[in-house]
Amino acid sequence: AQQKKTIALVTNVAADFWTIAGRGLEKAQKEHPDYNIELIVTNDGTAAGQRRELDDLLVRGVAGISISVDDASHATEVLNKVAAKTVLITTDSDAPQSKRLAYIGTDNVAAGRQAGEEIKKALPNGGKIALFVGTMDADNARERVQGIKEAIAGTKVELVDVFTDQVDSAKAKANMENVLVKYPDIALLSGLWSYETPLIYDAVKAAGKAGKVKIVGFDEDQRTLRGVSDGTIESTVVQQPYEFGYLSATNIIKTLNGDKSWIPEGGKLIVPTKVISKSNVADFTANLKDLLKK
Amino acid sequence: MAEILFELAGISKSYPGVIALDDVSLRVSRGEVLGLIGENGAGKSTLMRVLGGVVAPSEGVIRIGGQEHARMTVTEATKAGIAFVHQELNLFENLDVAANVFIGREPLVGGPLKLVDNAQMRARVSPLLARLGADFTPDTLVDDLSIAERQMVEIAKALSIDARVIIMDEPTSSLTISETERLLEVIADLKAHGIAVIYISHRLGEIMTCADRVVVLRDGRTVGELARHELSHAAMIRLMIGRDLKALYTPPKRPSQPGGCDIAGLVTSAFPDRQIDLSVRHGEILGLAGLVGAGRTSLARAAFGIDPLLGGEIRIDNAAVGVASPRDAIRQGIYLVPEDRKKSGLVLELPIRENVTLASLLNYARMWLVSGVDERKVAKEQVRRLAIKAPSIDMEAVTLSGGNQQKVVLGKWLSMQPRVMFFDEPTRGVDVGAKSEIYALMRELAEQGVAIVMISSDMEEVIGVSDRVAVMHEGSVSGVLERPQFSEYNVLRLAMGQALETVEAAAP
Amino acid sequence: MIKKELGLGLLLVVISAITGAINPAFLSLVNLLNMANLIGLFGVFALGEGLVIITGGIDLSLGSMFALLGVVFVDLLTTYQVPWPIALLAVLLGGLTLGGIQGFLITRLKMQPFIVTLCGLLIYRGAARYYTTDSTRGFGYGDEAGALSDIASGNVAGVPNSFILLIILALILGVLLHRSVYGRWLYAVGKNEEAARFSGISTNIVIATAYIISGGLAGVSTVLFVFYTNSVSPSSFGNFYELYAIAAAVLGGCSLRGGEGSILGIVLGTALLQVLQNLVNILGIPNSLNFAVMGTVILIGVLADHQLQARRRRKLALAGLARTAPRSTLVQGQQGASPRGADALPVRTGDQA
Amino acid sequence: MIKKELGLGLLLVVISAITGAINPAFLSLVNLLNMANLIGLFGVFALGEGLVIITGGIDLSLGSMFALLGVVFVDLLTTYQVPWPIALLAVLLGGLTLGGIQGFLITRLKMQPFIVTLCGLLIYRGAARYYTTDSTRGFGYGDEAGALSDIASGNVAGVPNSFILLIILALILGVLLHRSVYGRWLYAVGKNEEAARFSGISTNIVIATAYIISGGLAGVSTVLFVFYTNSVSPSSFGNFYELYAIAAAVLGGCSLRGGEGSILGIVLGTALLQVLQNLVNILGIPNSLNFAVMGTVILIGVLADHQLQARRRRKLALAGLARTAPRSTLVQGQQGASPRGADALPVRTGDQA
Numbered sequence A: 001a002q003q004k005k006t007i008a009l010v011t012n013v014a015a016d017f018w019t020i021a022g023r024g025l026e027k028a029q030k031e032h033p034d035y036n037i038e039l040i041v042t043n044d045g046t047a048a049g050q051r052r053e054l055d056d057l058l059v060r061g062v063a064g065i066s067i068s069v070d071d072a073s074h075a076t077e078v079l080n081k082v083a084a085k086t087v088l089i090t091t092d093s094d095a096p097q098s099k100r101l102a103y104i105g106t107d108n109v110a111a112g113r114q115a116g117e118e119i120k121k122a123l124p125n126g127g128k129i130a131l132f133v134g135t136m137d138a139d140n141a142r143e144r145v146q147g148i149k150e151a152i153a154g155t156k157v158e159l160v161d162v163f164t165d166q167v168d169s170a171k172a173k174a175n176m177e178n179v180l181v182k183y184p185d186i187a188l189l190s191g192l193w194s195y196e197t198p199l200i201y202d203a204v205k206a207a208g209k210a211g212k213v214k215i216v217g218f219d220e221d222q223r224t225l226r227g228v229s230d231g232t233i234e235s236t237v238v239q240q241p242y243e244f245g246y247l248s249a250t251n252i253i254k255t256l257n258g259d260k261s262w263i264p265e266g267g268k269l270i271v272p273t274k275v276i277s278k279s280n281v282a283d284f285t286a287n288l289k290d291l292l293k294k
Numbered sequence B: 001m002a003e004i005l006f007e008l009a010g011i012s013k014s015y016p017g018v019i020a021l022d023d024v025s026l027r028v029s030r031g032e033v034l035g036l037i038g039e040n041g042a043g044k045s046t047l048m049r050v051l052g053g054v055v056a057p058s059e060g061v062i063r064i065g066g067q068e069h070a071r072m073t074v075t076e077a078t079k080a081g082i083a084f085v086h087q088e089l090n091l092f093e094n095l096d097v098a099a100n101v102f103i104g105r106e107p108l109v110g111g112p113l114k115l116v117d118n119a120q121m122r123a124r125v126s127p128l129l130a131r132l133g134a135d136f137t138p139d140t141l142v143d144d145l146s147i148a149e150r151q152m153v154e155i156a157k158a159l160s161i162d163a164r165v166i167i168m169d170e171p172t173s174s175l176t177i178s179e180t181e182r183l184l185e186v187i188a189d190l191k192a193h194g195i196a197v198i199y200i201s202h203r204l205g206e207i208m209t210c211a212d213r214v215v216v217l218r219d220g221r222t223v224g225e226l227a228r229h230e231l232s233h234a235a236m237i238r239l240m241i242g243r244d245l246k247a248l249y250t251p252p253k254r255p256s257q258p259g260g261c262d263i264a265g266l267v268t269s270a271f272p273d274r275q276i277d278l279s280v281r282h283g284e285i286l287g288l289a290g291l292v293g294a295g296r297t298s299l300a301r302a303a304f305g306i307d308p309l310l311g312g313e314i315r316i317d318n319a320a321v322g323v324a325s326p327r328d329a330i331r332q333g334i335y336l337v338p339e340d341r342k343k344s345g346l347v348l349e350l351p352i353r354e355n356v357t358l359a360s361l362l363n364y365a366r367m368w369l370v371s372g373v374d375e376r377k378v379a380k381e382q383v384r385r386l387a388i389k390a391p392s393i394d395m396e397a398v399t400l401s402g403g404n405q406q407k408v409v410l411g412k413w414l415s416m417q418p419r420v421m422f423f424d425e426p427t428r429g430v431d432v433g434a435k436s437e438i439y440a441l442m443r444e445l446a447e448q449g450v451a452i453v454m455i456s457s458d459m460e461e462v463i464g465v466s467d468r469v470a471v472m473h474e475g476s477v478s479g480v481l482e483r484p485q486f487s488e489y490n491v492l493r494l495a496m497g498q499a500l501e502t503v504e505a506a507a508p
Numbered sequence C, D: 001m002i003k004k005e006l007g008l009g010l011l012l013v014v015i016s017a018i019t020g021a022i023n024p025a026f027l028s029l030v031n032l033l034n035m036a037n038l039i040g041l042f043g044v045f046a047l048g049e050g051l052v053i054i055t056g057g058i059d060l061s062l063g064s065m066f067a068l069l070g071v072v073f074v075d076l077l078t079t080y081q082v083p084w085p086i087a088l089l090a091v092l093l094g095g096l097t098l099g100g101i102q103g104f105l106i107t108r109l110k111m112q113p114f115i116v117t118l119c120g121l122l123i124y125r126g127a128a129r130y131y132t133t134d135s136t137r138g139f140g141y142g143d144e145a146g147a148l149s150d151i152a153s154g155n156v157a158g159v160p161n162s163f164i165l166l167i168i169l170a171l172i173l174g175v176l177l178h179r180s181v182y183g184r185w186l187y188a189v190g191k192n193e194e195a196a197r198f199s200g201i202s203t204n205i206v207i208a209t210a211y212i213i214s215g216g217l218a219g220v221s222t223v224l225f226v227f228y229t230n231s232v233s234p235s236s237f238g239n240f241y242e243l244y245a246i247a248a249a250v251l252g253g254c255s256l257r258g259g260e261g262s263i264l265g266i267v268l269g270t271a272l273l274q275v276l277q278n279l280v281n282i283l284g285i286p287n288s289l290n291f292a293v294m295g296t297v298i299l300i301g302v303l304a305d306h307q308l309q310a311r312r313r314r315k316l317a318l319a320g321l322a323r324t325a326p327r328s329t330l331v332q333g334q335q336g337a338s339p340r341g342a343d344a345l346p347v348r349t350g351d352q353a
């Protein structure tokens, strides 16, 4: 195994999202048995933790790294060091100032705009909305909020606040309960990170406001999809982590073989986000189940 | 009259709930040994703490070297030549002997770096240790020393200060005869060099030996002063407690009953290669004497199930009893009044009531729920029976004087049915009044058929209270003395591991 | 003692009144019930932490225990389709076992509670993450938990079951701690372990039991939390919750030195912390200040308690001045009774050399 | 004492050798230098934590302090364009001040270190998040930090400056702790504060100084970490790092009961933890087990230490027997007339039952 070239995908935190990406890696692995493809989950979700992973991967002599950059644009110097020794691409979360070869992933501002459009659709007459996110110092959180704000600008949709929960589910749910109490006239809640939408779903149902308070979510948690199919959740904007994984691995291999033609102009290979609503939820769910089956 | 070193004038000090000192004045002159005596809680230690700069008096002034202070700090006191051997050991087990001796006033080298001059410290400590007859070196970790050895370190600390006055607050409470004598010699030597000593002790014999003058405190006031020629046990006791005491030894009313507790071939972890054989009969008080570290406490701890038995067995009335834990021991009626009552005897922050019932709580509980009524009844009974001086049974034990604390420990056991009781230094730091009450109580218990082992380092007590005396030396019993053989000399010989020469002839 | 709890209760009422005045939504039934639910959730394991703290120990492993027990619990129900009573039993036993192991290490091997439970914190979380390969466990579709879900997250006449459970547990533990022999021993052990041992108390068992109870309550809490969030993410579930529990216990009057604290205090401490967090949201204070508010209140609370105790002590000192007077007379009276004249020799043991 | 450090060093060598044998990359220069860098980063504040632990206290606030000082530091450099020496000074002063406040609360107001620093943990993190409104601070483009960046993250002949700094600081603190009078007092205070006070040591100042030093070192660490990651995310920067520091100090022989520990031990403890983490990565062990490995090693390390100490004490007891012999003779010598040797049979008086 030591002789095989190793390719690694380094995550920013431990989350299910990356489990799906791992499936994409597995597919790539099947196609390229002569490589050793690994998923590296960063431990403590801190920038220092990620930097340590990178250093250790370099020591192990990996050939290519795809990374979801924690603390985005600021890790330039480290990334450049890595880029000098390996094929480096970013995925999910970019570092545009660095010398990474390309970015494969979502355009989070666009995803935010997509969600914003869904919100406008759900609230044709406007109303108050609240957003929930783990921490606001993550770039994808900021970008999604920005996208939503852009989309609802100039309409009667009013954003009351963004609530953070430090990735603590119980805290998140308490936040949601509090918002439902504090703003009796709240019209829509939106969870920006994957664990939040199902919690909104629970909280709204428990408050007896299902249907009255609309929900637009992100990502494809099982219960989110269930909410979409039973109509409690209007729609959810999903990324395609499977593609992140698969494309990361295969494109790194291509590059290692001297083929850089896959890199688009501007260096960003955007994997578009999709809106899942009642109309297409069944297909999507079936598809996902397939994907997650080992 | 000799030059006066310092003077305390009109000193008062109050603590929550007590006035520890009330308008006390004291003077000490050069080269004088002043005995300071009084009951527990009379305020001796507090007065000395004021002088040593450890506590600030509420009122009064300290005159020293022509200056008046409303209060002093430890550093000032030290500078003024006052050294202090504290009643409670104030040592740092993680440091070596030399570091302990010089703590807070280390000789420095390296200028602004303020480095400790270890070499100098050791060089200065060695002779002090030699003078005290200690056999450990200055770089021994205090953690590795026995209690007695630690007390010698405390004394060495006081000697190391170029002091004009040395306060010794019960310096001998953990020392036995030989070390005590050594200390008294040292005091005489200090005196000869013009250094004054304030000597606090509950052992009146020591006071008689060394004091030039005795000041007696009671309830925070000076109640009298005795010059050297006026000194007698009777005079001191009368001033201390305001009345006279009965004789120390009361012989048993009936001869001790057959049966009792036999300890056979017992091996403790302190002396894994020695065996202990000892018997004590129902109804007798067996004194257990020996030098510090002879293994008496270890024996009591092992018999009470605190430390594991490495061998041998304990029989009561010829039936072997298992004591794997204190609980077992208590079930068998074997109780221990421990050496260190504050650490092992009492939960200081709990009320008297809870302390008294701590060991027998299940007896006052139904379905594990405590019955407050029963509990209070028992606690009140013990307080009455033992004449514990406290306003209520809900007072925290920490507020009591030493003697009364010891009585609470006794109350804990007497509320149950003892068969064999170990008293480990039952009167250490206890004043004469309370002492005699405790002796009476032991006798009363013996009359009821309890077998009593009294471990004591106080020779007067051993000889005065026991029906027989067993002596331990380095982990085993080196001899047992019957009353006719009792003498300090005999006890001491056995304690040092020597044979009783001409046993028959020596008996008076 | 009781004064401390009274003060805490009063503080709670005052804070609630002020917040309610600013925003009446705070006192709305829904919000009160929401809070009751959270108080129930966080109170249950705070009780266990409180017991441990009373022994003079600390349990840092609770949050990680939740994660480990949580993923196992959900897995049992979903992947292995185990009937819920068995899964519930397994989690409770799991909690008791982990608590027992910690208790064993602390009492038998004489390790420090801080270290043992810190290692627990690291190990349990690691185990949870390894076991799930870092993926969230949740109830996807089905009703795998069935009745248990309704019990754990349901309510009786609107009052959340978690809160009712807390009250029941608090009553039981209240009797245990404040009325039973075990409780008495626990305080004694916390104040002075050695003296307790010398009184025939099996201190090791008493202490270990506290850790076992704490573990068991952690098991109960795990189930409650699982049904509150309906999923368990092994890397974040329960993160830092031990700090909430410690904070609640300390606010409620438990001293980390051991031997102090009460069940009522712990419950009130938990309530205060939850009210504070709710208040931050309801009053629209920036979310980021949540922790800061909590920290400040704990600091001020403990500080105030210190000051009050110091004042009490000072008062006692003054009272003492008044009291010693009669004592002196008493002693004098007694002394008066003893005939001065009798110069009876205090007898030295006559028969010695 | 020294034995403990020797054991730790040996363990480090053995682990490294085994890992190196499995994967030679572990012993490659690059990897060693990487590790050296991390040991430097984590060692600096572990030293401070160690001092605090020696006083018998604990500092739980370090990680949050990093976040607060970090965002201020980056902001000073980028937003306010302050010259780096001033920014550096500000951060150091900030650390010293926070440490000073904690020291004040602990010594003057007699609050428990655990509570004070727990509140610090909550408050500093909250302040950092509020100050930045939860946004990450970083050096976007420019060379705002200039020379400082090169100093903090550079190296001399390949050896990372952070490591060099650690060695220098360790030497200074080593002299302070093991040679100077302050160190002597620190040990004394940690073992028995009251006795230290009776000995004329200003215990409050000694203890507060430890917290101040710890705060100052936290300031230094902040700067190092900022340049290691080039950005500060207020909600996660330094999260849990206090636990690393505590773990390192405890592994290195500091006792949470106070009065024990050494600078060398703390450095070795840090090194061991970092080596373990590196090893997990290098050997391709699932990352989730990282914490579990750490926890297990700490547990085993402390346990082994306990066993060794128990053995040492048993040995000492035996040696004590040997020691009492000369003592007896000495006493006898003093007593004068003793004709028989110490080993003469102790005579039983025969007349007992």
Ligand SMILES: Nc1ncnc2c1ncn2[C@@H]1O[C@H](COP(=O)(O)OP(=O)(O)OP(=O)(O)O)[C@@H](O)[C@H]1O
Pocket (backbone or CB within 6 Å): B015, B016, B018, B019, B020, B038, B039, B040, B041, B042, B043, B044, B045, B046, B047, B087, B399, B400, B401, B402, B429
């Ligand atoms: N720090 C303190 N806080 C409260 N009360 C105290 C304190 N120190 C001493 N006291 C009280 O002051 C009184 C005098 O105590 P002190 O220790 O001076 O007596 P003593 O004569 O030395 O007794 P002993 O012979 O037992 O050592 C006692 O009632 C004691 O309980």
Ligand SMILES: Nc1ncnc2c1ncn2[C@@H]1O[C@H](COP(=O)(O)OP(=O)(O)OP(=O)(O)O)[C@@H](O)[C@H]1O
Pocket (backbone or CB within 6 Å): B145, B146, B147, B148, B174, B269, B270, B271, B290, B291, B292, B293, B294, B295, B296, B297, B298, B299, B307, B339, B457, D313, D317, D320
């Ligand atoms: N558990 C133990 N393990 C090892 N050594 C011990 C243990 N307990 C006591 N020792 C040592 O054994 C010796 C005997 O101590 P012990 O306390 O039994 O003597 P003692 O005669 O009661 O002395 P003292 O007058 O100080 O109470 C001492 O040197 C002590 O340090």
Ligand SMILES: [Mg+2]
Pocket (backbone or CB within 6 Å): B044, B045, B046, B087, B169
């Ligand atoms: Mg005294």
Ligand SMILES: [Mg+2]
Pocket (backbone or CB within 6 Å): B296, B297, B298, B339, B424
């Ligand atoms: Mg003894």
